[in-house]
Every structure is written in structure tokens, then in C-alpha cells.
Amino acid sequence: NAGVTQTPKFQVLKTGQSMTLQCAQDMNHEYMSWYRQDPGMGLRLIHYSVGAGITDQGEVPNGYNVSRSTTEDFPLRLLSAAPSQTSVYFCASSYSMGDGGNYGYTFGSGTRLTVV
Amino acid sequence: AQRVTQPEKLLSVFKGAPVELKCNYSYSGSPELFWYVQYSRQRLQLLLRHISRESIKGFTADLNKGETSFHLKKPFAQEEDSAMYYCALSHFNKFYFGSGTKLNVKP
Numbered sequence: 541n542a543g544v545t546q547t548p549k550f551q552v553l554k555t556g557q558s559m560t561l562q563c564a565q566d567m568n569h570e571y572m573s574w575y576r577q578d579p580g581m582g583l584r585l586i587h588y589s590v591g592a593g594i595t596d597q598g599e600v601p602n603g604y605n606v607s608r609s610t611t612e613d614f615p616l617r618l619l620s621a622a623p624s625q626t627s628v629y630f631c632a633s634s635y636s637m638g639d640g641g642n643y644g645y646t647f648g649s650g651t652r653l654t655v656v
Numbered sequence: 657a658q659r660v661t662q663p664e665k666l667l668s669v670f671k672g673a674p675v676e677l678k679c680n681y682s683y684s685g686s687p688e689l690f691w692y693v694q695y696s697r698q699r700l701q702l703l704l705r706h707i708s709r710e711s712i713k714g715f716t717a718d719l720n721k722g723e724t725s726f727h728l729k730k731p732f733a734q735e736e737d738s739a740m741y742y743c744a745l746s747h748f749n750k751f752y753f754g755s756g757t758k759l760n761v762k763p
Binding site: 571573575580581582583584585588590596598599630632634636637639641642643644645646647648649650 | 662665688690698699700701702705707742746749750751752753754755756
């Protein structure tokens, strides 16, 4: 199993450009999430999905779109990049345990995005 | 609303000393709590789930509902424990993270 795979690992964008961060998991996990990690602020949830075709907003969704057409893929789209979106982005996936609890998220290796 | 607070940004201890990384939470129901570790420039790795009451790499954490805490402890710190540690709470399978504590274990 590859686990959670994110591409690209690094990206530099100009203000106003758009791009898509790719995320794929091969563990058949139902839950997938996108986080951004900023110094001193920990990880903040951007968007979230409980299964194919179902997405929801997290704490900081503005400026980002997601879709989940398959169980495996959960791309994050930056519509019009801004310097405030300079961050490290992590994709993660998880599943429920038999008792209804969560097993815990498995994280990708991250995408380091710089917007100039 | 659910919230996770890690009051210490940085914790420095000497090798062999006990370690306690603090985590407090705010949650109206029965919380599902986790600890994650992130070594330098690596991805986050799951360290502990409170529900399974495991001990991983010598770390343990006990849920104290009265004090709404889930502190991470290790009796004897090792240099390889130096990393960022994040406490997280699951709310309907959405995870909310604290701001993290950087543990520095000095030789």
C-alpha cells in the first residue's frame, strides 16, 4: 500500500493563479480531509469528506474548493491564489472502527506552497 | 464548540527526565482524543488513541474527563523523542488539532 499520496511536494504560484493539489489513498478509507499547517497555529481543517460525492467545509474553507468523485481521490483546488495561502498542506484519510470510533487519520507527506 | 488547547509551545527537558505534554479540550459529548507526532519535515504520525489505551514508544496518555485533559507522558525522555506533538479531538470523524508543542530533549 502506498498510503496517502500527495502531489506536488513543492509549488510556487503567483498571486491570482489557480492550481489543484492532488491527493489519493489506496486504503479504501471513507473519510478524507485537507489541512493547512502554519507556524504557531497547528493544523486547521479546510475541507472534509465522508465518502464519494459528499464534502463539507472545515474551519478555513474560503478560497478553496474540493470534490470527491471517487473513494480514492480528494483534490483541493485553489481558485485564485493569495499570499495568505502560503502554507504546508496535508491530506489525510481515515475510517471508522467497529464500535463507531475513528481509527485515526493517516497523513500524506504534504505540499509546501508558496504564493508570491 | 470543540477546541483543543496545548498551552506550551516549547518544552525542553534533559535526556532521562520525565516528560508531560499538556492537552486540554472543550467538548460537550464524550471525546475521542488522539496524539500525533511530527518529526522534522516529516508527515504527522499517529502516536496514541485514547480509546485503545496503548503505550507507544513509552508514551501514555490518560483521559481525565473531570479536568478535560489528555496529557501525554513518558517517564524517561530520549533524544529521538524531539519532535512536534499535536493533540487532536474527533468530532463526527472531523479532527480538530491543537497548536502543537515542540519537545526538545537535550543530551
